[in-house]
Every structure is written in structure tokens, then in C-alpha cells.
Amino acid sequence: MARPSAPIDRDQLLALARAEFNARGFAAARMEDIARAGGISKAALYLRFPSKEAIFEEAVRDLIARTLPEMLPSEFGDNSAETLLRQFLPLAFLRLTEPEFAFVPRVIIGEGANFPALARFYHDEVILRVLELMAGLIRHGVARGEFACADPDLACRTIAGGAIFAALWRVVFEPVGAQPIDPVQLAQAHADTILAGLLVRGEQAQ
Amino acid sequence: MARPSAPIDRDQLLALARAEFNARGFAAARMEDIARAGGISKAALYLRFPSKEAIFEEAVRDLIARTLPEMLPSEFGDNSAETLLRQFLPLAFLRLTEPEFAFVPRVIIGEGANFPALARFYHDEVILRVLELMAGLIRHGVARGEFACADPDLACRTIAGGAIFAALWRVVFEPVGAQPIDPVQLAQAHADTILAGLLVRGEQAQ
Amino acid sequence: MARPSAPIDRDQLLALARAEFNARGFAAARMEDIARAGGISKAALYLRFPSKEAIFEEAVRDLIARTLPEMLPSEFGDNSAETLLRQFLPLAFLRLTEPEFAFVPRVIIGEGANFPALARFYHDEVILRVLELMAGLIRHGVARGEFACADPDLACRTIAGGAIFAALWRVVFEPVGAQPIDPVQLAQAHADTILAGLLVRGEQAQ
Amino acid sequence: MARPSAPIDRDQLLALARAEFNARGFAAARMEDIARAGGISKAALYLRFPSKEAIFEEAVRDLIARTLPEMLPSEFGDNSAETLLRQFLPLAFLRLTEPEFAFVPRVIIGEGANFPALARFYHDEVILRVLELMAGLIRHGVARGEFACADPDLACRTIAGGAIFAALWRVVFEPVGAQPIDPVQLAQAHADTILAGLLVRGEQAQ
DNA sequence: TATGAATGAGATTTCATTCAT
């Protein structure tokens, strides 16, 4: 917490801003608090970011840009679709339920109406890409004869819904007393339920 | 919009308040706007509700109290679990994606940190009850020999996740240009995916 | 407290108003509270008094008009000045320290700047008359050979000061924990101290 | 009044606040007016004091803390009690009737019910200490054989009452047309009256 | 570059007062 001499860097400020927006929402977050958390003055904060909105947008974009690539495998190769899904889901649940990351869906949902550009950005850059990845994975499984699925573009939403559910549970409800979940365990159950439906007969794991 | 003579009633004011909170979030919503939308003065609004927080909380609770009972069947009888699920999901998706109702999860997610009591209430009264209903439905299916499911308390979250996904899509992303979804169609696909996993071999519909 | 049927009368309303002004001061007193205390509506209160200021002024004037005459003897006759003083002071202290009456100096002192006409009225009708009475009493004693006093118009203020001190002690300081005083005992000590100075040698009582 | 460049300091603001509270009472005083009187904005005033109540309390405490020590001699030495009283009373009357200082008893009396902590503070720090000083002075006189007094703890109140009377006369009644008093002359008459009673026979001055 | 100090523009909330019934 002490920040004795080294000037705080931009990324750290963005992380502090995320914490503040996460805790209070956009409107209630105070520039003063972000600045003080970073050990600098409000005016110094304005030297780095032109406005509260700018900080907010950059805090979101920055996190997405840094986190998304490491979450999404781009190639399926000739790996089994089941294996890929069983690898991906626990990783995604873990990431999404980390408080730093969960901030994004939470804040997008809460402030989306006030920041349409940001909601649009999140939709385009995150939601659509994840959905396409999932749909692609299902098609990969169908192509390999592993899966049977009538409409991968709809089914992929069932997969994504489980992940969002886990993230919101963590960030919204656990702080007010909900029974804590184990993201990995939940991810596995989610994978089980979905794979039970996707896998063609005879190959079924569960 | 014109409100020529009849005095506006409490329920109408709550609906207007919901629209305002939905559009702007709690902090940015202005009492003045809610009052003007109802054709009364700010002071008259304070005659009915003691504070902005009070109107917010009541707007949320009121909607939940009025909508929840008509959504949740309490008895399964000896109906087929599959039928019950195929009846319930489209209904739930439809309700949840109506803008008036979708406001609730959106606002709970966005403002939950500032209104812990409300988040707790929503968790206890809505989330938990819906999850229990779904888990009960799965157990009903298992008891009837229809379903196979290792852990209904986890699987039920997969079901709920799809519904939340649909609601958020409607309220958060469609207004910024996302491709509109058909809730019923999505509900059916969701039911297909889940039932494919739950139904024991030989009974499978899809 | 219950006021089931008989319409509350003007004097009772004024007494309630005094209690309210006494407790909160003029500005912080609320018309609503006065009305409710009297079991009538705010609007009904306005039917009897044209404004808050009017109520206040009348509450003060009413109390003075009713209380003052019974406190001030108008004739000294050929009674001993010492006896008169020893009779008058305990009476005056008792009256002045009754909460209903103490309200007057307290509120005149506190709100005098906002109600110059009232302060003037109190000065003319109460303060001056009491001072004159006291000065007259001293002169009465001097004329009878009981008292020696260089300047009755100044000495009378010493007498009055003690009474005001007692009233303020009661109303201002006792409610916040000051040691309670016995008005009669204090009046007697006050009389002792003053008479010791006024009485000519050889007649001294103490 | 013109405040061309130098930034106004805290003590000046407190003095302006006292003037405002003195003129209007606590409730009717406006932060805007205090700020404008100091040539700064309302927000700048809030930079120095967190609330209206805080500025009020500090204005009172500040004045007491600065004025009280210079009014109260702590040592009697072997000076004549009569001399000490004849020195102290005119000084005290002068101070107490200065408008800047008379504000304190006036405001404590008027707002004491709304600021119990302040009334208590004034009682403990000013009233009690002054009463004790006076009682001590009387005992000092008794010990030196100068005074005779049955109960110094009651008699001291007669002394204090005269001073309060003078202060209130100045602040409450002179502004509405009361005949102005000369504090020093009144103090001397007060001293005469009291000393006439206290001094043992044969030493009497008057 | 950094900051302490300042502020303009609002937001919520409160009440004395009015008026239709």
C-alpha cells in the first residue's frame, strides 16, 4: 500500500480505478479516492487521464485486452472437442470469478446504458468472440463425429450462460452472504451437463 | 404520457421509477425526472416515498413480489419432468427478457454493492428459489426414471445461467446493436441441450 | 395526549406552540408538529393563525399578558421593603424557572435579532416594568429608612440579573447535565446577599 | 471588507461566521452568506469546515478558548478581595458586552437545545469556572477577614447574574432601542451593591 | 511535472403555505 517514491504507473492506476468502480459503480466512484489510492493528487490523475469517463473506458479496455488473449485458444488442432471443453471451462470460470476480472461483466451490465460505446465494445470484442469460439468448438466436435448438435449458434449460449452465472454469483451474491462456490467444481459440473447432451451415444464420458 | 386529471398512483410511480433507474442507474437517476414523468412535483414525490433509496428498493421489491409468484409453479404433480421443463423455460425466458422485468437482474448486478440488503433479498427470494425449483424438477425427473443426473444442485445452475444470459442480452446488448434474440427459440434450444444431457437413453427426444 | 372530540382551543394551541419553539427554536420548529400535537391538520392551524411568525408572536404575548400581572404587585402600601423583597423574589424565581415561562427569555434571547418587534415588546412590557418595580421597591425602602442605596436604577439590575440567571440555568443548562438548583433556595440566598448590602446598619437580618 | 488578494484565513472565517450566526441564529444563517462575506465560494468554505454544525461549534469554541484565559486571573495573591472584585467586574462587563463576545451566551441560550454538547461545554468550561472563581474570591475575602458570607456557592451566582444581564442587555435589547448602558458604570454599581453586603462592618467603602 | 486550493453546477431533501374537496 505504501508508495514511497517510485511514481505509480498507468497500469497500476487503472487497476486501482477498476477496484473503485467495482466497489461503487461508475457514478459513485470518486476521482479523489482513485488518486489517493495511488498516492497522487487528483490533479496528477488528470494529467494522465482527461476525464472520469476516459479512465473508466480505458480501465475496461485495458483489462479485456490483457486478459482475453490468454483465455482463448485460437486453434483446436486435432484435439478431442471434449478434452478442449474440459480444459477451457475450468480456466474460464476461474478467470471470470477473479474479482479483478469479474468487474467487467458487472460494470458493463450496470453501466451499459450510460456507456453504450463500451457495451458495444464488450459485445463485439468479448461476447461475440467467446460465443463464436464455443460455436466453433461444437462444430469441431461435430466434424470429428464426437458431438451431435442441431444448432451450435444457440447451444453455445448455454455454455456461456453458465460462466456468466458463476461470475455474477461470485461478485454480486457472495459478498452479501451467498454460499461460496468452487469455480472449478462448478465448471466441471457445467461441462458434465453439457457434454452429456452433446456427446453422441457410446462415447459418453459421465 | 399526458396525465390530464386523474392523480397518478403509487404503482405507476414505481413503474416510472424503474424506467428511470433502468435507463440511468441509481446514482444518475434524478428524483426530479421521476416526478416530472409522473406529472407531479418533486415535493409530491417525497410525500409518497421518504427518499431516493426507498423508492429504489420499493421499485425492485414491488416488481419481484408481483412477478415471481406467477412464474413459479409450486407443484409438479405426476407430469413428465421433460414436459414441465419445456413449458417452464420458454415462459421464464419470455418474462425475464421483458424490459420491465429484466431491469431487476440488471440493477441488482449493477448496484448490488451499494445496496447489499437488496442484493441479499434478491438472492434469497429469487435466485435461491429458482435454483431450488430447478433442482427439484431434476429430482422429480430422476425419481420418475426420466432423468439421470449426478448432482442436481450443480446442474440447476446451468439451467439458470441460460436464462440470465438471455435477460442480459436483451437489456444490455440489444440496445447497443446486438443481434436480437427470440427468447422462445433460445429457451427451446436451451431445453434441448439440457434435456439431451439429462434424459436417460432411449427416451431422448432430440 | 388523546384529543378525541372536543376541538382544541386557541390557548392550548399556543401552549403547544410554546413547547415546540422552546424545544427547537423558531426556525427549527415545524408547523406540522404543532398541528399534530394539537390533533388537528396543518391546514386547520392556518385557519387560526395566518403564519408561523404570527403564532410565535402571539404565543409570546399571550404568555406575558397572562403571567405578568399575577407576578407584579402594584402597591407597596406601608409594608416593609425587606418583607416585600423576601416575598417577591422566591415567587419570581419559581415562575421564571417553570419551563412554560422560561421559554420566554430563552426564545427572546435566541430569536430577538429575527424578531425585533418582539424583543422590543418584551423589553418594554417585561424588562422595563420589572426593573421599575424593583427600583420602586428600593426607593420605597429608602423612603422608609430601611435601605441605603446610591442609585436604585442601577442596583435594581443586580436583582433582575439573579432572576434571569436562575431561569437560564434551569432551561439551558440543567437539560445538559448541570446540577439542578432549588429556585426558592437560590432566591433566598439572592435576597440575603442583596439585602445585606441594602439594609442600613443595625437592621440587618442575616 | 474588500479582500483584494490575500486568501482569507480560518480565524477570519470563524469571525464572519460568528457575525452571521449572531445576526440570524443558527438555522437561518446561510453558508452561502458566510462564504460570500469571506470572498470565497460555498465549496471553498466546505473545504475548511465539514458542515454547518462544525463551523458553528468551532466558532463558539474558538472564541471561548481565545477569550476566557485573558479574562480569568488564576491567582489572588495577598491582594484585598475587594480590590480584586473591583478590578475584575468592570473588565468582565466590558468583555462580555463586546458584540463579538456577547454572541456566545446569546447563541448558547438560543441554540443550546439543538446543540447539547455545546451547551454542556459552555457550562463546564465557562459557567462553572467563572462561578468557582467568584466563590473562591469570596472565600479569599472571608479568609482575610474582609468578607462575611454564609454561602459563597450561592452568592457567587448573584455576581454572575449581573454580568449576564449586562451582556444580554447589550446584544438583545440595545439593538431594538433599549437605553444603552455603560458597562463600566454598571459593573461599579454591581460591585457596590454586592460589596455592601459582603464587607464586614467598619471596612465598608460605600 | 505535481499539487493545494478553488469553484460551478447540480442533487437531494425540507417546509411554510395554499387549495380543491
Added chain:
DNA sequence: CATGAATGAAATCTCATTCAT
């Protein structure tokens, strides 16, 4: 007469943003 309901006009307080140093 009585009142429930309404309101206009403030007043306190907050904060993103700026600027002189």
C-alpha cells in the same frame, strides 16, 4: 370548518474539473 395533497423556493452538501504556483 377541516383536511389531504400539492408545491415553490430554498438550503446544505458533493464532486468533476481547473489553475496558479
